[in-house]
Amino acid sequence: MAKKTKPGQSQLRFLRLFLAGDEPNSALARKNLERIVKQNSIDPSLVEVVDVYEDHRTALDNKVLLTPTLLIGLPGSVTRVVGNLQDVDSLIHQIEAA
Structure with a gap:
């Protein structure tokens, strides 16, 4: 029998803002990300926040040139969402599409 997962956690590896x-x-x-995580029962340990003023190397390593940018880590791919994450429905859809 397949293990049941909470919404947004089926294949999600990380959310890096x-x-x-x-x-x-x-x-x-x-x-907005904090609200999405809370309302959709996403494990907070999957969330990482990187301030490019304090850690520009991680941004460069991830090819992030604009802020805010959210990387959604999925098996075999990473989805990028640029902006202030106000389109909550679209973001939840992308996370749950895993």
């Missing part, structure tokens, strides 16, 4: 300090769009993206 790159932001620029407390800039308005970065702060909004962080708030």
